[in-house]
Amino acid sequence: MTNYTYAHSQDNLSSTFSESSGGSNGVGNLGYLDPRNPALDYGNSDFDIRHRVAFSAVWTEPFFKGRRDVLAQTAGGLVISPIFTARTGVPFNVADSTNSLNAGTGTGIPRYAPSAPIPSFSVGNGVSTGPNNFTLLTLPTANSFVGDLGVSDFGPYPVGMTSRNSFRGPGAWDFDLAASKSFKITERVGLEFRAEAFNLFNHHDMFVNGFAEDAAAFSGGPVLVEGKKGGLGALATGGEHDERRFGQFALRLTF
16 A cells, blocks of 8 residues: 655744743743744745655455464464555754844754855755764855844844754655564464564654754855765654664464
């Protein structure tokens, strides 16, 4: 069975009451850049995934059906169930805390304003810059700005400021597999052995270092969108992405 989903979600706040901070413009803002103008934050939702496909199947071994010999008992009754899922990337912001009092708070920071047209809003395959460190996208130098109060937190914000979640991260996929084998012990008693593997191929997806995407870190030069592949201790947007292969076994007695 194959399922495909196309979706597009937009809002001006994806997690109500959970994005307010203690920064200079954060208290009581509920996560908005400017609570008097929520439209400034209208854009792709944090959970907006444009394309998603899922494939699953159940294959039952048909060759020994109805047989009761030793070969049928040892090789028959095998059931294999694969599950494959793939999706396009999630959106993210590039901030600019150059003139912000909220640097380091994670919220209430104005978004990046480019000094030249942005060549692409979607990340590429990545160029390795070190052990599990990749440059996914190179953006023009930031056009840092200040508002009427001498900081960038309260605006007015420049027309060229990027919209919320305007950038798109890398996609991801996963393959899981389950196999089970049933044995008949008596007419009424049976035994089922089941093995399950999650992330069977030990595949590691790429993730954007969202917490590090701040144009202030690249003052005077191109802004780099950086990423890491998932794995033990890999930190990226949303915390750890501990992508490893897991397996489990079960033995069930039926009667």
